[in-house]
Amino acid sequence: MVALLDAAPDAIFQVDAAGRIVFANATAVAMFGYSRDELLGANVEMLVPAPARRAHEGHLAGYRNRPINRPMGLGMELEGVRKDGHLLPVEISLSSVECDGEKLTIAIVRDVTERRRASEQMRQLREQFTAELEERNRQLEQRNADVERSSRLKTEFLSSVSHELRSPLHTIIGFADLLAEELEGPLNDRQKRFVTNIRDDSGHLLAIINDLLDISRIESGRMEYRPERFSLPEVVDEVVAAWELQISAKDLRVETAVPAGSWIEADRLRFKQILINLISNAIKFTRESGRIQIAAAVRGQVALVRVTDSGIGIAPENQPAIFEKFFQVGATTHGLPEGTGLGLPIAAQMVIQQGGDLWVESGLGLGSSFLFTAKGVMDTEPRPLAVLVEGVYREAELLAEYLRPAGVDVVATSSPARARKLTGELHPELLLLDLDPVSVEGVIDAIIPAAENADPGPRVVVVSSSDQKIARPRGAVQLTKPVSKRALTGALEGLLGGGFRSR
Numbered sequence: 001m002v003a004l005l006d007a008a009p010d011a012i013f014q015v016d017a018a019g020r021i022v023f024a025n026a027t028a029v030a031m032f033g034y035s036r037d038e039l040l041g042a043n044v045e046m047l048v049p050a051p052a053r054r055a056h057e058g059h060l061a062g063y064r065n066r067p068i069n070r071p072m073g074l075g076m077e078l079e080g081v082r083k084d085g086h087l088l089p090v091e092i093s094l095s096s097v098e099c100d101g102e103k104l105t106i107a108i109v110r111d112v113t114e115r116r117r118a119s120e121q122m123r124q125l126r127e128q129f130t131a132e133l134e135e136r137n138r139q140l141e142q143r144n145a146d147v148e149r150s151s152r153l154k155t156e157f158l159s160s161v162s163h164e165l166r167s168p169l170h171t172i173i174g175f176a177d178l179l180a181e182e183l184e185g186p187l188n189d190r191q192k193r194f195v196t197n198i199r200d201d202s203g204h205l206l207a208i209i210n211d212l213l214d215i216s217r218i219e220s221g222r223m224e225y226r227p228e229r230f231s232l233p234e235v236v237d238e239v240v241a242a243w244e245l246q247i248s249a250k251d252l253r254v255e256t257a258v259p260a261g262s263w264i265e266a267d268r269l270r271f272k273q274i275l276i277n278l279i280s281n282a283i284k285f286t287r288e289s290g291r292i293q294i295a296a297a298v299r300g301q302v303a304l305v306r307v308t309d310s311g312i313g314i315a316p317e318n319q320p321a322i323f324e325k326f327f328q329v330g331a332t333t334h335g336l337p338e339g340t341g342l343g344l345p346i347a348a349q350m351v352i353q354q355g356g357d358l359w360v361e362s363g364l365g366l367g368s369s370f371l372f373t374a375k376g377v378m379d380t381e382p383r384p385l386a387v388l389v390e391g392v393y394r395e396a397e398l399l400a401e402y403l404r405p406a407g408v409d410v411v412a413t414s415s416p417a418r419a420r421k422l423t424g425e426l427h428p429e430l431l432l433l434d435l436d437p438v439s440v441e442g443v444i445d446a447i448i449p450a451a452e453n454a455d456p457g458p459r460v461v462v463v464s465s466s467d468q469k470i471a472r473p474r475g476a477v478q479l480t481k482p483v484s485k486r487a488l489t490g491a492l493e494g495l496l497g498g499g500f501r502s503r
């Protein structure tokens with residue numbers, strides 16, 4: 001029995017009613033550094049550090065009055081004292097037994113030095129970690145404040161420099177205009193050429209300064225928009241007329257397909273500025289005798305405007321960057337970079353700040369389509385609309401060509417995510433997917449949920465080069481290439497009803 005108690009990992013004491021130790025196991029001897037003889041008969045107080053003795057007496061008396069068994073570790077931080085004076089963190093559990101009519105207390109004492117050390121280390125680590133984190137946060141806040149401050153300073157600097165530059169520039173342009181009018185006397189041919197150069201270049205400089213002012217206004221949130229309702233076809237005609245000179249100089253063919261009775265609700269000046277930017281880019285990046293098309297469709301509250309050119313196009317990897325400030329892919333068709341690389345970021349911000357979206361569909365050498373949405377209304381019945389999803393820009397151009405003369409507005413995209421957004425916003429009658437049957441299922445699954453609220457939702461036509469059937473067609477009609485105009489319009493008549501062709 002004693003051997004068993006000696007083998008226990010905890011110190012075990014038996015203490016009589018007077019507080020004398022009547023038994024101590026081998027662990028108790030090793031833990032406190034006294035010999036067994038020294039321990040036996042000694043008062044247990046000897047093992048309690050002097051400052052805690054008074055409290056200990058109280059504890060012991062309290063315990064004797066109410067001798068309920070007390071488990072170890074009741075959250076008390078207790079200490080014992082070794083013979084050599086070292087303090088020992090301990091946990092104590094007490095129980096009481098009666099032996100030959102005498103009340104004895106059994107105390108089991110566990111040395112928790114290691115546990116306390118580990119938890120102390122944990123606490124220190126936690127404190128250190130918290131302190132480091134706080135320091136990092138402080139540095140980050142400081143850096144944010146610095147960045148904000150320097151960005152505000154830059155914006156203010158841009159804005160004041162632009163204002164300062166504008167006044168003398170207006171004077172230069174004004175006097176050059178006066179000279180060109182020859183009111184102060186006739187100019188010879190060389191002088192006329194010089195004055196024209198002054199006017200052209202200062203006009204260009206003014207455009208750059210205006211761009212800088214716009215960007216600084218946009219970035220500081222000081223751009224104001226005054227929405228009004230205006231006629232979309234009228235504004236498109238105005239902008240095209242303003243570019244008449246450049247259009248005829250390059251012998252470009254400009255077509256507009258903007259439905260009569262469509263209206264925009266936006267800041268008219270800013271809307272024109274967006275269109276001017278897209279059309280001037282289309283002119284700049286399209287070779288002689290090329291084609292530019294400006295089309296629009298209005299559905300519900302959303303107007304979609306598209307400016308398409310047959311120009312040099314933009315490689316997919318450059319497409320995200322053209323909306324960044326000062327980015328230019330390369331030269332214009334004149335072989336020189338023109339402009340500032342600010343036009344698109346300004347236009348995109350103006351569209352976004354008025355609740356719309358501006359994006360590009362293009363491919364190198366394939367021309368480009370810039371599209372944007374704005375708030376719009378239509379006071380006549382809109383034409384049916386098809387969202388056309390193609391693998392690569394203009395891959396499904398033929399299908400669009402079949403549909404447009406049949407009175408269907410077509411908006412094409414090579415991005416399924418964009419198709420999903422357009423479907424959610426514009427509620428097209430038709431989803432036309434020019435994709436292979438393998439990838440088409442995922443695309444249908446991704447797009448259709450966007451239309452789930454629309455009644456009746458779009459009809460889906462899949463055109464693919466393989467006749468492999470789609471596993472989960474979700475009501476889609478499948479046509480195999482080559483698809484003739486008759487086959488496509490026939491399928492649409494079946495889907496959209498007999499009135500389709502006459503619309």
Ligand code: ADP
Nearest residue numbers: 281282285322328329330339340341342343344
């Ligand atoms: P920039 O003043 O240089 O025209 P933008 O921000 O309007 O600045 O355009 C940025 C770049 O995007 C252009 O330099 C050009 O490389 C490319 N880009 C814009 N529109 C077209 C387009 N219609 N066709 C081809 N590239 C274009």
